[in-house]
Amino acid sequence: MTSKILIEAVTEGDPTQLPTELGFGVHFTDRMFSQRYSVERGWFDPTIGPYRPLTLDPAAQVFHNGQMVFDGTKAYRRDDGRVNLFRVERNTARFNLSAQRMGMPTVPAEFHLQAIEQLISLEHRWVPRQANTALYIRPVMIATEKALAVRAPREFLHYIILSPVSPYFAGGFAAVAVYVSDDYVRAVRGGTGEAKTPGNYAGSIAATEIALAKGYQQVLWLDAVERRYVDEVGAMNIAFVYEGKHLRTPALSGAILHGVTRESLLVLARDLGYTTSEERVDFAEVLADIRGGRITEVFGMGTGAVIAPVARLGYLGQDIAINGGEPGPVARQLFDELTGIQYGRRPDPYGWTRTLSV
Numbered sequence: 001m002t003s004k005i006l007i008e009a010v011t012e013g014d015p016t017q018l019p020t021e022l023g024f025g026v027h028f029t030d031r032m033f034s035q036r037y038s039v040e041r042g043w044f045d046p047t048i049g050p051y052r053p054l055t056l057d058p059a060a061q062v063f064h065n066g067q068m069v070f071d072g073t074k075a076y077r078r079d080d081g082r083v084n085l086f087r088v089e090r091n092t093a094r095f096n097l098s099a100q101r102m103g104m105p106t107v108p109a110e111f112h113l114q115a116i117e118q119l120i121s122l123e124h125r126w127v128p129r130q131a132n133t134a135l136y137i138r139p140v141m142i143a144t145e146k147a148l149a150v151r152a153p154r155e156f157l158h159y160i161i162l163s164p165v166s167p168y169f170a171g172g173f174a175a176v177a178v179y180v181s182d183d184y185v186r187a188v189r190g191g192t193g194e195a196k197t198p199g200n201y202a203g204s205i206a207a208t209e210i211a212l213a214k215g216y217q218q219v220l221w222l223d224a225v226e227r228r229y230v231d232e233v234g235a236m237n238i239a240f241v242y243e244g245k246h247l248r249t250p251a252l253s254g255a256i257l258h259g260v261t262r263e264s265l266l267v268l269a270r271d272l273g274y275t276t277s278e279e280r281v282d283f284a285e286v287l288a289d290i291r292g293g294r295i296t297e298v299f300g301m302g303t304g305a306v307i308a309p310v311a312r313l314g315y316l317g318q319d320i321a322i323n324g325g326e327p328g329p330v331a332r333q334l335f336d337e338l339t340g341i342q343y344g345r346r347p348d349p350y351g352w353t354r355t356l357s358v
């Protein structure tokens, strides 16, 4: 494998023409990274060229067996104008774990990181400057071999695109309403829930539509076997705050994505004096603890929203408010702490950020 990336000429757009409200994953930058894989050659033709449509055979395996993985991380604009990457090596490791789970080749981690850094160095003008915005980084791998057989393909495409984004929820740090699905499930232990692969998300859309129609924004997923234990909320990990002091989150069961935000917030919470636990969380207990006032806050954790406080839970026709429907102080403190590190406003004791010299 060669690690020299071919840089193609690109017609540059003007990031200052973007609307103030960026949305999430709506706008894309001028360039993308791509490389191809064959069993005979390994990875080849690494290129940074114009952002452009892909040309794929209609029989490409991704369209038939759904072999595709992706990941998501962000580049943050610091106050001094430079750009921070946050724990991007954790996302790279997860990208490769997802690929292994789906029977796909891995990418050399160092080279993947080099591709991201080089792409962002070329596209740094697109890292937005408004509060809480960022440049979302989306690496993808798809099976491109023309073959309908269900077997491990022999050809793949790996690409990385960039999107200037606002926080995932239009309201920013506003609390979201969550519908508890007692019908559909997202992922099962031993299945693909730990992998970031589109089937998990495609399978969640019908339930999300039901939630939206009922006036909620996200779905809380219960475990697929007993419909009893809490898994995740939308495309986020979930945390319950007990009496303003203790953070409780479902243990990584095999059906839950290993969130980088979750992992980071558990560390920061302990540093801030909270206790934490990772264990099976029985939803009936959660309801009793909310009603009994022991659970004082609930929030989702993920790269898109960072922290999304939960205002209320809808379950079997009932609506259960949390903290009077308002974001709570623990969510706020953790949000400020983590975003402080990501944007370079606070010390970074764990060396989670890399500052690019752009």
Ligand SMILES: Cc1ncc(COP(=O)(O)O)c(C=O)c1O
Binding pocket: 072, 196, 232, 234, 235, 236, 237, 257, 258, 259, 260, 261, 262, 301, 302, 303, 304
């Ligand atoms: C299903 C799911 N759970 C949790 C997360 C949160 O993970 P992270 O904090 O790494 O963004 C994501 C987002 O990537 C996700 O898609």
